[in-house]
Amino acid sequence: MAHHLGPMQTLPSPMRRFTENDPVDYCIVGVGSAGGVLTQRLARAGFRVVALEAGPFWDTEKDWVSDERGSHELYWNDLRITGGTHPLALGENNSGKGVGGGSVHWAAFTPRFHPSDFRIYTEDGVGTDWPISYGDLKPYYELLEREIPVAGPAWFPWGDPHGHPYGPHPLGGVGDVLVRGCTNLGIRSVAGGPVAILSASHGDRPHCIYRGFCLQGCKVGAKASTLITHVPDAISHGAEIRAHAMAFRVSVREDGRVDGVMYFDREGKEHFQRARAVIVSGYAIETPRLLFNSACPGHRHGLANSSGTLGKYLMAQAGNVVAGRFEELIRLYKAPPAHALSEEFYETDPRRGFARGFAIQTVGPLPVGFAKHMVAAMGAWGWGMRRVMMDYNHWATLGVLGEILPWEDNRIELAEEKDQYGLPVAKVTFNLHDNDKKLIEFGKNKVIEVMFAAGAKQVVQEPRFAHLVGAARMGSDPSTSVVDKFGRTHDIPNLFVCDGSILPTQGSANPGLTIQALAARTADYLIKQGNAIFYSNRRDMDEPGIRYDLSPPYTRFKGNPRIA
């Protein structure tokens, strides 16, 4: 039977297979937002690529369901230890497992970072500056917005104002609440995106049907995940995706270069895939964990960790959920959870007494998710829980998405406990600092104000966090960062990191689009460098120049509108 990637698209077959002893050009660890794009680009450019994925290779018709509890396997459910003053919830909150990674269950909001995000140290004296500017990334934002593609308003007024290639989605009940509340307070808002969900059919992907199960994996194929946007093209161009392959060590040769990746297969059997270069794309927890677990003579504290910054400067965004009860019906389960937002409070405003800002976004928890919110937000239990849930259709939910700064003490380390393979699990430590607390307090109160302004009779809120980035940050100074501006580790010339972990700061934008844009840029760099990556230790820091001929089918030259 055909392997389905959405109702219309099938997995190209047969997929090329490489043998382990025959060195491939690139072994990529993790096929998520970054790994999917990288694999596709490098395969199209003619490199021999094997991508290892710890989870399954999803067949969307067989494996995915329109059901919350039935979607548990989409997440990274293996043990991790979480602590600190404000411990992060992991699992379904922020980590994926399986081809497509987190892009399988992201809500698919795709705002760009603002130009100011790349220089917050210069502007506000907080965090750090990026080694690149918004201008370096802008063409890649535009390119990926076409490839994914992104639906949204023709005019997005914040940061670097821009339009979107696909038209905005119709407004749902929660989006209406956001627009109404913001408008009553004189706050600008946009609706219908930007979101990586199709508002019109695109190639062999149907348009959205507004069923609301975005976070459970989009069976429709309307929401973008690299599983359906980039992986099929990667396979058509000769890449191998090896699922159920849990990498546990990047192997280092005596000359200080890496020569492959050791991994466990589904049965727990050890393998070694030889490669001329390795790219780790395991996201903010598994990437540092793999590099720590690869420690060896010469790299006693983990690979690429001569600076001691590996695992540090981990970031999550403030993700408080504010729920409002309305007299009228909302039916918040309809329409994509991600479909209206405001970035009016994104930038630093000195009058507020803290640096940086936050966005206001729609969220759309389904019944189990909403009931969990009510446990934390109201302390609901017993008959009180039954009562509040009987009013499920009267509630609307908005999210704060707030910038938490990079702090050295927020970090990934190895715990003493081991997982099912006998590998030390990750320990995640997260503490809020003064600026973060002030920002969260302000952001939370502002969203509560919006909710009341929209007409809510009762408003409750729940503190939480969303997304994970950092922990292998990029920078120009090898003594304070893990990788350079192209994702190449400062310590090992043929070892790269490319995923959310290289972000030095995070803004108040959902990170998915930025991660994919960075991956396309790193791919252009690697392609331009050609074979030099595989033997030379010279580090060329020139920008590669963007390639417009490597996009998946149907996505070339579909323009990004610029109305003004």
Add this chain to the structure above:
Amino acid sequence: MTKKSFPFLVTGGELKQYEQPGYYAGYSTMSQKKSWDEATQKVVTDRVEKVPSIRFFSQEEAALLGAVIARVMPQDDRSEERTIPILPVLDERLYKNSLNGFRYEDMPPDREAYRLAIKAIEEMTQERFGRSFTDLTVHRQELILKSLHDGRPEPSHAVWQTMPVHRFWAMLMEDCVTAYYSHPWAWDEIGFGGPAYPRGYMRLENGLAEPWEKEERRYEWNAPADSLSSEQEKDAPPEYSSLHGHGGSH
């Protein structure tokens, strides 16, 4: 016919009898099953028809935890044959040691946490009321549970010195609501549309019902008059400030 009596009632009447709980009389998500995709049909149908047997908890543990669950996720207004299984779902999770991807550094593993809590609840009850939790009146069961909910176990117990009570409470509640609100009978109760692929929705705004959904028909719904769990808190108790949401909303 709704079941169970309310031995703790001191005021008010009994729960009214309704065709099904909630404001959407006659609504049935399962009646729409034919419009769902095959994989979803199977998952949801199995949930209704194949209730796993108890394999992780001992008989005594299951009896006590079952009594706890009957109060933290009460279903006295549901008929016996329309009671949504919760303990079997939790038991299966622990039997398979299926995790949610993390453990707080100050918490024991999930399996141990439940065993410790069951022991603590029974010993607290013996100390306070001189009998087993399962033999208590509903009111006294609620007194014990409310003290855990409030983060002030009454009486205190050594287990809560080492295991933060609010974290255990959150895990218990999340396991309970996951089992209850993933069941199609609960979707009927709250008017949730249920699975919607490949059909989708067409009326997104103003809370409008799809042709196959039911309009809301509100009436005055009251929990049993003197239940301790019925009050609507304005906001969570202060202990919850360190309790963060676990769901993946955005």
